Amino acid sequence: MPDTKKVDYSLYLVTDSTPAILGDKDIVKVVEAALQGGVTIVQYRDKTSDTGDLISTAKKLHSVTQKHRVPLLINDRIDVALAVGCEGVHIGQDDIDFPTARKLLGPDAIIGVTASSIEEALAACKDGADYLGVGTMFATATKTNTKGIIGTAGTKEILGAMAANGFGNVGTVSIGGINASTVQRVLYQAAHPTKHLDGVAIVSAIMASPDPKKSASELLYLMDSPPPFVAASIANTNKATDAQTLIGQVGAVINAVREKTPLSHNMTNLVVQNFSANVALAVGGSPIMANYGAEASDLSKLGGSLVINMGTVTPDGLSNYAQALKAYNLAGGPVVFDPVGAGATAVRRNAVKTLLAAGYFDVIKGNEGEIKTVFGSVVQQRGVDSGASTSSDIEKATLVRDLAIREGNIIVMTGATDFISDGVRTFAISNGHELLGRITGSGCVLGTTISIMLAVSREDKLLAALAGLLHYEIAAEIAAEREDVKGPGTFVPALIDELYNIQKATAGGDLKWLERAK
Numbered sequence: 001m002p003d004t005k006k007v008d009y010s011l012y013l014v015t016d017s018t019p020a021i022l023g024d025k026d027i028v029k030v031v032e033a034a035l036q037g038g039v040t041i042v043q044y045r046d047k048t049s050d051t052g053d054l055i056s057t058a059k060k061l062h063s064v065t066q067k068h069r070v071p072l073l074i075n076d077r078i079d080v081a082l083a084v085g086c087e088g089v090h091i092g093q094d095d096i097d098f099p100t101a102r103k104l105l106g107p108d109a110i111i112g113v114t115a116s117s118i119e120e121a122l123a124a125c126k127d128g129a130d131y132l133g134v135g136t137m138f139a140t141a142t143k144t145n146t147k148g149i150i151g152t153a154g155t156k157e158i159l160g161a162m163a164a165n166g167f168g169n170v171g172t173v174s175i176g177g178i179n180a181s182t183v184q185r186v187l188y189q190a191a192h193p194t195k196h197l198d199g200v201a202i203v204s205a206i207m208a209s210p211d212p213k214k215s216a217s218e219l220l221y222l223m224d225s226p227p228p229f230v231a232a233s234i235a236n237t238n239k240a241t242d243a244q245t246l247i248g249q250v251g252a253v254i255n256a257v258r259e260k261t262p263l264s265h266n267m268t269n270l271v272v273q274n275f276s277a278n279v280a281l282a283v284g285g286s287p288i289m290a291n292y293g294a295e296a297s298d299l300s301k302l303g304g305s306l307v308i309n310m311g312t313v314t315p316d317g318l319s320n321y322a323q324a325l326k327a328y329n330l331a332g333g334p335v336v337f338d339p340v341g342a343g344a345t346a347v348r349r350n351a352v353k354t355l356l357a358a359g360y361f362d363v364i365k366g367n368e369g370e371i372k373t374v375f376g377s378v379v380q381q382r383g384v385d386s387g388a389s390t391s392s393d394i395e396k397a398t399l400v401r402d403l404a405i406r407e408g409n410i411i412v413m414t415g416a417t418d419f420i421s422d423g424v425r426t427f428a429i430s431n432g433h434e435l436l437g438r439i440t441g442s443g444c445v446l447g448t449t450i451s452i453m454l455a456v457s458r459e460d461k462l463l464a465a466l467a468g469l470l471h472y473e474i475a476a477e478i479a480a481e482r483e484d485v486k487g488p489g490t491f492v493p494a495l496i497d498e499l500y501n502i503q504k505a506t507a508g509g510d511l512k513w514l515e516r517a518k
């Protein structure tokens with residue numbers, strides 16, 4: 001691409017003339033307001049108007065985009081672009097072929113191509129596309145006949161493949177369902193270590209807005225700031241990297257819990273409600289068991305954290321989880337996802353997909369079968385148990401690291417040895433006791449424990465997960481060794497006692513229990 005084509009793709013407006021989106025507003029006025037709000041490039045997309053009308057509207061749009069020194073592209077219609085003399089076109093996979101478009105428009109025109117897969121992306125790059133519209137990010141009512149919903153994970157794979165094949169300089173914008181509530185997460189989670197998105201393409205969040213200027217400037221503002229759910233962690237550039245130093249910081253996390261008594265909002269399954277609430281109290285948190293999503297907006301503002309545990313998922317439950325997840329993401333409150341039995345049924349596999357698309361999870365915690373399912377492998381879990389492991393420790397460590405990189409979060413995979421990773425730091429922990437496998441909800445209440453640590457340790461979420469794991473699993477060891485513990489039945493109350501004892505001992509400056517960390 002010639003160096004003269006310096007295009008700012010950051011906030012890419014795609015127009016829509018349908019009544020459902022444009023309403024009875026004047027398209028030229030809406031685009032002009034959006035330009036005043038800071039839109040950096042405009043695509044005129046109109047699938048139904050007659051050619052004469054297309055050209056006359058495009059001419060009006062071109063005069064406003066020129067005034068703002070912003071390029072105007074036409075969707076699909078080379079003839080309209082030529083008639084208007086605007087800066088380029090955007091072509092879909094079913095539109096005119098790229099070489100012909102280039103021949104007709106010449107080397108200086110900006111030509112973008114829609115890509116939904118690595119193959120489509122690399123082919124368009126080889127053809128010489130100036131940028132790619134990568135999508136569909138999220139399901140959207142604006143365009144229902146899309147080729148596939150690829151989400152942040154699929155987008156990241158495409159970006160990585162472009163960089164790996166020498167196309168790191170080709171522009172990329174993500175499209176589909178991007179608005180003020182999703183834009184920060186899209187930019188953060190879709191970014192590949194070797195290539196970021198250059199911008200986002202937006203239809204309804206601007207075209208359907210009652211105030212397109214304000215909506216555009218809000219989007220730009222959000223794009224320039226880190227999402228609230230990672231701001232503290234990104235700002236902390238001094239995280240400990242070795243296990244000993246991290247273990248040395250665990251006591252401070254547990255003490256912070258004692259000082260702040262953070263709220264742990266649990267949306268959990270029918271089996272563990274009572275056990276989770278007791279464990280939350282024992283480790284120093286303040287539990288609330290609230291499964292109604294409409295309550296989350298208020299609860300998210302109280303400085304606590306949320307656990308979404310889909311152990312007894314229902315259609316109703318799923319929409320409540322999604323509502324609560326969005327509320328906590330907006331408020332910046334941490335969220336732990338426990339994908340219980342993720343690989344047991346098709347319903348649960350789909351629930352995982354729905355929730356990953358709905359928002360950001362600071363921590364995903366599960367057993368091997370669950371974490372593999374979240375990663376996308378087809379695992380048939382027998383109920384909620386993980387089943388026999390087929391992976392080596394190296395494979396497990398690689399899995400949690402890769403999933404942490406993909407989601408931009410913390411992954412905790414429990415088992416005889418637990419693996420935790422933030423994508424950069426990966427540790428194996430072998431505390432715990434066999435009796436944890438003989439009682440119900442032992443994994444679920446670990447999620448609750450981690451949520452409480454997270455509420456006080458946003459600057460280092462991996463440390464929070466480690467603190468939760470060690471507090472919980474060492475308490476289990478101490479409980480199991482007690483003489484009054486004869487089996488699973490007596491183990492449960494002893495575990496709650498020892499969780500409480502560790503919390504009290506730590507507050508008293510006694511960190512002897514931490515010497516068991518391994």
Ligand code: 3NM
Pocket residue numbers: 014114133134135136137140141142143146147175176177178201202203204205
């Ligand atoms: N193309 P909204 S999705 C025009 O995936 C278009 O190629 C898509 O609209 C693709 O911002 C889409 O309102 C519509 O969700 C995006």
Ligand code: MG
Pocket residue numbers: 075076091092093095
């Ligand atoms: Mg098209």
